Amino acid sequence: MNRFRxxxxxxxxxxxxxxxxxxxxxxxxxxxxxxxxKAQASQGGFFQAVADGTYRKFGLDVTxxxxxxxVNNRPMLAAGRVDFLMTGGLLTALENTRSKVPTTVxxxxxxxxxxxxxxxxxxxxxxxxxxxxxxxxxxxxxxFGFWQWLKAEHGFSDEQFRPYTFNLGPFMADKTSVQxxxxxxxxxxxxxLGAETDLFLLADQGYNTYGNMIETxxxxxxxxxxxxxxxxxxxxxxxxxxxxxxxxxxxxxIKKFNPDLNDAKLxxxxxxxxxxxLVDSGDAATRGIGAIDxxxxxxxxxxxxxxxxxxxxxxxxxxxxxxQFVNKKVGLKSSAK
Numbered sequence: 424m425n426r427f428r429x430x431x432x433x434x435x436x437x438x439x440x441x442x443x444x445x446x447x448x449x450x451x452x453x454x455x456x457x458x459x460x461k462a463q464a465s466q467g468g469f470f471q472a473v474a475d476g477t478y479r480k481f482g483l484d485v486t487x488x489x490x491x492x493x494v495n496n497r498p499m500l501a502a503g504r505v506d507f508l509m510t511g512g513l514l515t516a517l518e519n520t521r522s523k524v525p526t527t528v529x530x531x532x533x534x535x536x537x538x539x540x541x542x543x544x545x546x547x548x549x550x551x552x553x554x555x556x557x558x559x560x561x562x563x564x565x566x567f568g569f570w571q572w573l574k575a576e577h578g579f580s581d582e583q584f585r586p587y588t589f590n591l592g593p594f595m596a597d598k599t600s601v602q603x604x605x606x607x608x609x610x611x612x613x614x615x616l617g618a619e620t621d622l623f624l625l626a627d628q629g630y631n632t633y634g635n636m637i638e639t640x641x642x643x644x645x646x647x648x649x650x651x652x653x654x655x656x657x658x659x660x661x662x663x664x665x666x667x668x669x670x671x672x673x674x675x676x677i678k679k680f681n682p683d684l685n686d687a688k689l690x691x692x693x694x695x696x697x698x699x700x701l702v703d704s705g706d707a708a709t710r711g712i713g714a715i716d717x718x719x720x721x722x723x724x725x726x727x728x729x730x731x732x733x734x735x736x737x738x739x740x741x742x743x744x745x746x747q748f749v750n751k752k753v754g755l756k757s758s759a760k
Contacts, residue, residue: 451484452650456637457496457505462489462680464692465607465635466509468532468702468712470680471673472661481657483650489680492589500526500640507639507654512536512632513723514568516743517733525641528744530655530713532662533634534705535626537606537696538569543598544619550628554578558600560587565603567732569630575730576629591616606699607692615688624699631723633715634701636744644745655748659712662702663754665693710750720744 458466469487472478478485488505490496497515500508501524508526510516516528540553547553554577561570563586573579585593587603594602595616604610610622626632637658644651665673674689696702706714717740724740727733 451479451482452653453484453486454478454507454650454654455486455488455505456507456509457488457490457499458509459490459496459511461491461683462487462677463607463684464674464677464689465537465605465696465701467665467670467673467677467693467696468662469509469658470661470676471665471670472657474672474676475661475664477661477664478654478657481653483653483657485654487680500638503640506643507637510636510638512538512634512636513720513743514632514727514732516636516638516720517724517727517738517740520739520743521733521737526638527641527644527742528633528636528638528715529644529651529748530637530658531633531635531715531744531749532637532658532713533701534703534707534714535624535699535701536630536632536634537624537699537701538626538630538634539604539606539610539622539624541594541602541604541610541613541620541622542600544621546599547601547621550577550623553601553623554580554583556583556599556601558585558597559583560585560594560600560602562587562589562603569625571732572630572726572730573625576726594618606701607695611688611691611695629726631719631726633720637713644747648747652748655713656751656753659753662712666697666702706750709752709755711752711755713749713753715744715746715749717741717744717746 456469462470473485473487488496496505496508499505519526559579561584566584570584591609591613594600595618602609604622606622606624610620613620639651670693677689678684702712706716720743721740724738728735
């Protein structure tokens, strides 16, 4: 009789454990991530974490909402219509402190910003020679951003400035021109059009912003820091899988979002991210992907003030970002258990 009771108790405990496990598996927090541009391989880690189930392993049901030329996802974050926003560089984060937008950067997935300048191959010996170019194509949105820094710190002038309309035709036609470029975009697109180019990353010239940062609302950080931590950790694992494992799940999902991209373009973009060490260089090598150094953020803010983009005291680097959720060596081999 006692043996029967013991067996029945054991079956009951097993059944209860299965129910608890099933309930936990179903208890996925719904989370939305908006990007600042159409899906591409430079966003690959986030798509990988959706496609290979990493977010689900962290109890997250993540929906990605892609941006684009006619889509501005930034207001959606502050309005509470999305939970996380993949944003560009630190200028936006600093601007948020000036405008008192209640959001904070919680992770920086590009340790090196991919923004640079391209030239037709062999036209200029080095970066310093670019200030002698007659024409430099820069997007209007950057005219009062990094263009001001280029003028203040590297001697470029407004006489060189020409608006870049996201059409490579003028650059292709003028062999002496200089073109704003993303290392993972225009630098590759020009090659597709038959042009050999030299790429000069601004990151190598002292423009020490981060890229592909994740931003969220301050109220979410305060009310549910566990959710923010799980999202950041899962995104780190997603990026690690995308760069060092089989990237096909992420790449296939990107193509569903953006059918204009083919396998060759996606592979070329991913290869460029790896070649340039955009994700896993610098502090990410020792602190983990997504690392943030607040001293670096303060230094960048000082550089932008010196460039005249901001006035002293107008922005606050210390509240633009937080390192609360990063620098924990997540995904590093040395931290594996």
